[in-house]
Amino acid sequence: MLNKYPLWKYLLLGFIVLFTLLYAAPNLYGEDPAVQVSATRGAKVELSTLGKVEDILSKANITPKSTVLEDDQILIRLKSSEDQLLARENISAAIGDGFVAALNLAPSTPSWLEAIGGSPLKLGLDLRGGVHFLMEVDMDEAISKEQDQLVQDLRADLREQKIRYRGVEKDNSETGVIVRFTSQEVLDSAVDYLKPLNPGYAFAEKQENDMFYLTVSMTDEQLQKAKSDALEQNLGILRNRVNELGVAEPLVQRQGVDRIVVELPGIQDTARAKEILGATATLEFHAVDTDTDISDALAGRVPASSVVYKERNGNPVVIKKKIILAGNHIVDAQSSAGEYGGAQVNIDLDSKGGSLMSRFTKDNIGKPMATLFIEYLPTGKKKANGKAATEKRIEVANVATIQAQLGRSFRITGLDNTAEAHNLAILLRAGALTAPIQIVEERTIGPSLGQQNIDNGMKAMIYGLLAVVIFMFIYYRKFGAVANTALVFNIVMIVGLMSMIPGATLTLPGIAGIVLTIGMAVDANVLIFERIREELKEGKSIQRAINEGYSNAFSTIADANITTFITAVILFAVGTGPVKGFAVTLAIGILTSMFTSIFGTRAIVNALWGGRNDIKKLSI
Structure with missing residues (x-):
């Protein structure tokens, strides 16, 4: 029978919607303003430190929601941003130089949601506030270390082969090493042995008086490789150090040939971060x-x-x-x-x-x-x-x-x-x-500026959603209401999926991606509804028009969304920072909108109008 789904399809669709709704739910509970106390070099957070912090809060007439000592840090949840700022000020002034009191935000997700892995969206630096570091790698020192290693390797290789040399030392050019020999024959045997072992190096010979010199220096390719390796290794090490700091969803990525960007959302006091990272x-x-x-x-x-x-x-x-x-x-x-x-x-x-x-x-x-x-x-x-x-x-x-x-x-x-x-x-x-x-x-981006960005982003999303909902309802009537229902579920699915995906972070450009997805999500329904109208004008039955409207529009919808999805993937692969945030929400939004606009609305339409022969006119 046309336009009828079996029961299992409805159950599957319902399960998907409820599953994503469940993992989107932690975002309804928000976050508590908090102060995080940690130790710098020369101190340690202990139970006595917790007691001292509680005394400081008590004297300042600040009543926290909770104070917890965990992972060598004290987390103090507070009732308001005013209490948070006041608590940080009092703790910093009274606890001593060996500790850092940093502003933070602590999720207030219920324990039963946390038990199944539920957590709120990870917010980027522009939404949550935090610190941004641009770090520069000393490439001169990296090359100097390569030279030191080459000196040791050449000495070991020559000794192993029992080739006598007078000395091995770094060249003043800062890219090579000079080896001294007493005869041309020994130098030739050294070159024959060392050259295959060092393919990335250039060999040059010269003679001065009775001494023979062999210069082993990096080629341009080897020099660039050494610099790139130094940057990549430092990148991985900084990621490890950020993990030691316990920062949620940090950003660590390279910028140019010798710089690294580190963003730590939620951290306001930079002392501890600078000490460990630098x-x-x-x-x-x-x-x-x-x-x-x-x-x-x-x-x-x-x-x-x-x-x-x-x-x-x-x-x-x-x-x-x-x-x-x-x-x-x-x-x-x-x-x-x-x-x-x-x-x-x-x-x-x-x-x-x-x-x-x-x-x-x-x-x-x-x-x-x-x-x-x-x-x-x-x-x-x-x-x-x-x-x-x-x-x-x-x-x-x-x-x-x-x-x-x-x-x-x-x-x-x-x-x-x-x-x-x-x-x-x-x-x-x-x-x-x-x-x-x-x-x-x-x-340093303050939490108040981050909250302002969230408020502005939410306004843009709500205004865009209202505009689309009103247009669809007026122009397509009951079918427009179906599309609007699917659109709301689409937003819920985007939030739920981004909350589940490890490493997915919502940024201000990411909100722009969601706003764009709101408009794109109804494009598919517009194509479907217009195709149904055309089928009805050609005199086909209502059931046939609905079936062919969805079937014939699918290829066009798929082509348009696949090309946009490929663009989002490319943006994510080659982009940095804000571009990546936009690409993530755009890619997820395309997938969810395809699901809700085609399969979701089809399920609702089939449930309301499918298989009925008593319908004389569609409200479309």
Whole structure:
């Protein structure tokens, strides 16, 4: 029979609508204004800290909805934005320098909805407020590290092949390394061996007096690859660090050849974020040069293979330049208290790092090994190329005698306190930055401005929806009411799907995408209804006209929506920031509008008019 759906189709459609309605429901409950208290380096959030915060609120006559200590942070839910601002002001003034009190928004979703994974829409920076950082990677330091690694690799390769050389050092060109030989024959054998091992490098030879020089420098392709790799690795590390901050739905993406954009919705106080994101602390493990007398070293008589660094107490230590193990092999780091109550960091290495540490400690039992703490600090100055300059600070965290062969797990001691150990563990766990990075631009968007954007966006959506609803009802009468019903369900489905999809964030351009979808959603119904009118004018029966109206208009609707969907996908793939937000809602809106406009309205039409032979005229 024409225009009749079986029961299972109605049940399936009902289930889809109810399912998306259920996951859209958390957005009805809104969010509570909140203050989030976390520790900076040198402090720790404990139960005593919670008690102190509650006393501060009590003295300020502020009654919070709740105060919870969770994941080393205190979350205070408040009744109004005024209480939120007042609470943050009082806590910041009274709690001390070791803590940060930041404005936040906490979802007030019922526990039964949270239990099934329900959560409100993730709002972007322009709607929720938060902080925006533009960070610049120090590419000069990245290339310098590539040179250092090349020096070590060339030395190891030549020694393995037993090719005698006089020295290996960095070239002044800052893109290569110079190797010195005493004869042309040895140089030729070195080139024959090294060239296949280093396909991304150019080899050049020259002779001065009795010395023969081989310059190994990066090709343009290798140079660009090194810079791109440094940016991508820093990008991944920053994402890990943002996760350590516990920020919901952050944005971390590259911009240009040496910059990264980080947006943290809901965060208003930048101190903690800047400390973790901008920190470049890492560890390196080196052998101690026990053959060099410390007094000779201080007098400037240091072997070419060694360097002098100082411990925290100022004592100098002669360290071998060769790196036993770098921080990039660390896969996990946890802070804890040592046997005698001192702070320590327990470190787990990857398989390669474990092999390197095991091999070195096996051959050096009874000898000292130094742990270097390396940090890049901003100087506030500019380089000749206009980029921000950093200062590299290296200190010896501890010197320990190797008692036994170490494996993939060991511990670092010698830290000042447990808070420092905790922060170092976070940085090591999140990864050591491949190259130093600096914040060159910082913006804070207040929650009031975000709320204003939400209000304006909602007004645009409501006005657009009302305009479409009135037009469809007047022009298509009862069939217009059917289209309007489907349109409302379409908006509910967009909100429900975006609430369910991990990583989907609603931005101000995203609201524009929903407004556009409202207009596009009824396009399909306009085509269908006009086709039904044409079929009726040709004298076909009402049931035949409805059936052919939906069937014949489908191909046109599909073609138009598929091309628009492809455009949305391309916008998402190549766009950044606001463009991505627009593309996400547009793509989801196209899919939901296809569903509601074709299958949803067809189900309603079939239920109201399908299979009936007593209908003399359609209200269309």
